[in-house]
Amino acid sequence: QQPVQSPQAVILREGEDAVINCSSSKALYSVHWYRQKHGEAPVFLMILLKGGEQKGHDKISASFNEKKQQSSLYLTASQLSYSGTYFCGTRGDGGTSYGKLTFGQGTILTVHP
Amino acid sequence: ETGVTQSPTHLIKTRGQQVTLRCSSQSGHNTVSWYQQALGQGPQFIFQYYREEENGRGNFPPRFSGLQFPNYSSELNVNALELDDSALYLCASSLISSEKLFFGSGTQLSVL
Numbered sequence: 001q002q003p004v005q006s007p008q009a010v011i012l013r014e015g016e017d018a019v020i021n022c023s024s025s026k027a028l029y030s031v032h033w034y035r036q037k038h039g040e041a042p043v044f045l046m047i048l049l050k051g052g053e054q055k056g057h058d059k060i061s062a063s064f065n066e067k068k069q070q071s072s073l074y075l076t077a078s079q080l081s082y083s084g085t086y087f088c089g090t091r092g093d094g095g096t097s098y099g100k101l102t103f104g105q106g107t108i109l110t111v112h113p
Numbered sequence: 114e115t116g117v118t119q120s121p122t123h124l125i126k127t128r129g130q131q132v133t134l135r136c137s138s139q140s141g142h143n144t145v146s147w148y149q150q151a152l153g154q155g156p157q158f159i160f161q162y163y164r165e166e167e168n169g170r171g172n173f174p175p176r177f178s179g180l181q182f183p184n185y186s187s188e189l190n191v192n193a194l195e196l197d198d199s200a201l202y203l204c205a206s207s208l209i210s211s212e213k214l215f216f217g218s219g220t221q222l223s224v225l
Binding site: 002030032034039040041042043044047049087089100101102103104105106 | 117144145146148153154155156157158161168169171203205207212213214215216217218219
């Protein structure tokens with residue numbers, strides 16, 4: 001089943017923070033986060049694995065709550081380049097092949113000067 | 114850029130026709146996954162190929178088929194095209210042992 005992302009859209013000013021949530025109804029082994037700009041390929045941001053730690057990359061970090069099957073992506077001090085659609089992709093905890101991700105519907109993030 | 118290339122970038126077909134989309138994997142990657150992305154939606158898993166065999170399939174009918182070649186490149190074939198097949202088709206390459214996917218820019222298919 002498709003994970004649910006919230007909010008569906010976020011509008012920010014440069015320098016503001018945002019949180020994007022991803023919630024699944026099934027047990028998860030991993031959560032992946034991608035960003036896609038219009039007309040371009042989804043770009044990998046990070047993976048969070050079951051039993052792993054919270055991850056961070058520059059001003060973007062994420063957490064994974066295995067018990068609640070939820071993940072959150074944190075964007076701090078947003079930059080114009082952060083604009084795009086953010087997708088979470090999940091892999092179930094049942095031997096699913098690595099390439100098979102179930103993606104959420106996406107969160108559109110717009111950063112204004 | 115990821116090193117994953119797809120061709121063509123855009124394609125227009127009519128209902129009932131057949132189409133072949135192509136994907137070249139990033140160097141060293143042995144696994145290819147195909148996804149369909151409808152407008153405003155997240156990508157949906159079609160299937161994955163490893164060692165030239167299908168290695169997992171999503172909820173797509175048999176008229177969606179694929180091939181993987183010895184050089185790890187891949188094709189997606191869709192027969193008897195329907196209007197709902199209009200979408201962006203994404204190819205992602207990876208190592209079979211890795212969680213990380215590298216996506217190409219996709220082929221935009223329009224079925225009229």
